Amino acid sequence: MADIDTKIEIPEELKSTVSLSNLDFLVEKLTKVVDNLVDPVANWARSNSVWPLTFGTSCCAIEMMSVGMSAFDISRFGSEVFRATPRQADMIITAGTITRKMAPALITLYEQLPEPKYVIAMGACTITGGMFNDSYSVVQGVDRIIPVDVYLPGCPPRPEGILDALLKLQQKIRTESYGERRQRKYAQTAVRHVDYDTGLPVETLQALVEEAREEMPPAASNEQKSA
């Protein structure tokens, strides 16, 4: 085991936020050993069960719905069902224009996906901004806010195109190594945890709510509970 390189690369700007214990190095060593044995099997299993997230912001979502229906049937390729929560999904198909108002929500959804997670940028709007490229409110390419694995051009792409993108993504999953992916995990960016209504950071807002709760007279709160 001594000859195995146990260097874990952390980006410079994140070094202050990440602390590595001996356990991390142990896991890293084990991963290096086990990777070669497990990766082909794990990747094969993983690539055949890429469950997408229900995420559609405009007309591409119609094609995305179509590909889930029986005529095209994305579940033939292992993308069994569209999950309504990111905790149960492996992939986002960003189907539709991403506006500046939607961008923080999309980042949050991406961060909530469990590793390993993948993104298919579907349609012209999410690749470059599309015909809304010159607009004041549109993000000019979803790859500016989250990392993208497969680009799928079209306006909107045909359902067959989505299946093709999925097959390309499966190829990518089969050739990747878990160890490499684990190292890239540290490169994630932080989310803006901001309340959209007030514009305050969520932590500040929670502190304010706690403060208000403490100030509330106990009798009044009891009455509210009984009511």
Add this chain to the structure above:
Amino acid sequence: MTEQPEAAKSAELPQEIPLGPYGQFLKDLGIGSTRLPDSVGTAGKVETIEIDGMDLHQAMKSVRGSETRMDFLLMVSGVETNDTWDSVYHLWSYEDSTKELVVKVRVPKASVAEGKLPAVPSITPFWPAANWHEREEYDLLGIKYFGHPYLRRLMNPWDWEGHPLRKDYKQPVDALNDKNPHSMR
């Protein structure tokens, strides 16, 4: 949100247009109005009147009343012309679908101080249908409806700077939007 072509037409038409039925109705109640060249609606020509902002509440309440029954607020829109900010109200009647009325409040740009927003009274307190329309106008065109219960941006994020549908709006170039630095917008 679209600019209407009346401004171009008004130069050709005679300046004094006699008051229409709604203008006369308001005049009888002591509310002054100016008739503008008719707009085109679903049922042909539509009477278009301009009133002073201070008379807006009284006028809207009056035409909504039992006599004229313009009881459906189709939309509130905003127009930026070269020298005014317009707030435009389209009214329609449930009783008679051929009845339509367009009410305009024009705020001259010269009367708006530097760094201030043009102000128009809000009709939301007695006509809740206008709530989101007025918020949209505030968001995109920067018309301030005073008396509105919750005048907050509707479409753009809360931290947006400026009002994007104004003629003089320039989109700042940032990480999300830098592909066309020399664009016309």
